[in-house]
Amino acid sequence: MIRVVVVDDQAVVCDGLELILGSDPNIQVIGKAYDGDQAIELVTEKKPDLVLMDLKMPGLNGIQATREIKHRFPQVKVLALTTYGDDEWVFDAIRAGADGYLLKGVKREELLNAVQGTVQGKTHVDPSVAGKLFQSVARASTPPSSRLSETLSEREVEILRLIAQGYTNAEIAEKLYLTRGTVRNYVSSILEKLGVEDRTQAAILAIQCGLGES
Numbered sequence: 001m002i003r004v005v006v007v008d009d010q011a012v013v014c015d016g017l018e019l020i021l022g023s024d025p026n027i028q029v030i031g032k033a034y035d036g037d038q039a040i041e042l043v044t045e046k047k048p049d050l051v052l053m054d055l056k057m058p059g060l061n062g063i064q065a066t067r068e069i070k071h072r073f074p075q076v077k078v079l080a081l082t083t084y085g086d087d088e089w090v091f092d093a094i095r096a097g098a099d100g101y102l103l104k105g106v107k108r109e110e111l112l113n114a115v116q117g118t119v120q121g122k123t124h125v126d127p128s129v130a131g132k133l134f135q136s137v138a139r140a141s142t143p144p145s146s147r148l149s150e151t152l153s154e155r156e157v158e159i160l161r162l163i164a165q166g167y168t169n170a171e172i173a174e175k176l177y178l179t180r181g182t183v184r185n186y187v188s189s190i191l192e193k194l195g196v197e198d199r200t201q202a203a204i205l206a207i208q209c210g211l212g213e214s
Helices: 011-022 036-046 062-072 087-096 108-119 127-140 146-151 154-164 169-176 180-194 199-208
Strands: 002-007 027-033 050-053 077-082 100-103
Touching: 002 011, 002 036, 002 108, 011 027, 011 108, 027 036, 027 108, 036 050, 036 062, 050 062, 050 108, 062 077, 062 087, 077 087, 077 108, 087 100, 100 108, 146 154, 154 169, 154 180, 154 199, 169 180, 180 199
Parallel strands: 002 027, 002 050, 050 077, 077 100
Antiparallel strands: none
């Protein structure tokens, strides 16, 4: 059972998220908080597996609360769920220790998958903000791509480049005239060879190695 604390300054949003999360028999909402201070108190008391954290709140905001929670309870996962996709909010949340970043309006299944995946140690970043994060990483470090070419086949490098550019499996399949199943197999092979958990980590590594440009 995944134990979750929901944090949002709007009670109706907290209630709605509780209903959505509660539809999964493997997820239990064990508390709701309406500002950062309450969130820290709840985490201290309940020791949840994950905090679903709004960012812009009165008083102690979600970024400040995330920083404090990750400092005091590093084992607790924090998944930011907000309406803000601006660079400042994205980077500040990640720097504060957030384990993932989703925008409100995300589909039910994607939210549930993000909660489950984050608890398992995977990184979930909303596609609409992932590019900004990748570009930031790329500016910080761009080592040569030769080591990827030594690890992956030519086709795998081609697919990894498209992943780093934000293409979905379906879009990659169409672009390269492959079946979706074939692309899924290639992606699984890429993740295994690179020793990463998910597409986001693979994309970040690809951009660090200079594969992110069109």
